[in-house]
Amino acid sequence: MNELLPDRWMEIGVATVCVTLVAVVGGLMTEIGAWYEGLRFPSWRPPNWLFGPAWTLIFLLIATASVMAWERAPDDASRRWLLILLAINGVLNVLWSPLFFKLRRPDWALIELLPFWVSILALLIHIVGFRRSRDA
Numbered sequence: 001m002n003e004l005l006p007d008r009w010m011e012i013g014v015a016t017v018c019v020t021l022v023a024v025v026g027g028l029m030t031e032i033g034a035w036y037e038g039l040r041f042p043s044w045r046p047p048n049w050l051f052g053p054a055w056t057l058i059f060l061l062i063a064t065a066s067v068m069a070w071e072r073a074p075d076d077a078s079r080r081w082l083l084i085l086l087a088i089n090g091v092l093n094v095l096w097s098p099l100f101f102k103l104r105r106p107d108w109a110l111i112e113l114l115p116f117w118v119s120i121l122a123l124l125i126h127i128v129g130f131r132r133s134r135d136a
Helices: 004-028 048-072 076-102 106-135
Strands: none
Touching: 004 048, 004 076, 048 076, 048 106, 076 106
């Protein structure tokens, strides 16, 4: 068990660095200014201060789920695909902010959500497959 501890800390460190990079780059692309505040929002929109804590929690959960998936992957090929799918998801996650905030194209950002959600679905399908390959 003690032999696995350094590897686990490495996995946690890599996942933390990766999700932090996605969060920082996305955050740098986010500008809350007059244009954003001038948009029409539904009455149930959360206050701006809540987005920071909410995204921090989301990224913490992404890092945790990534480490758990890595540890449960049945083989190196599954781990490679996991990394590829996580990288695609991270790029799509970051891409939304410049589309919405920098280019001021909510329509493009809405369209970009389709491949983003497909990447989430692909991750879920891939990870669920880990259990099936172990049960076989």
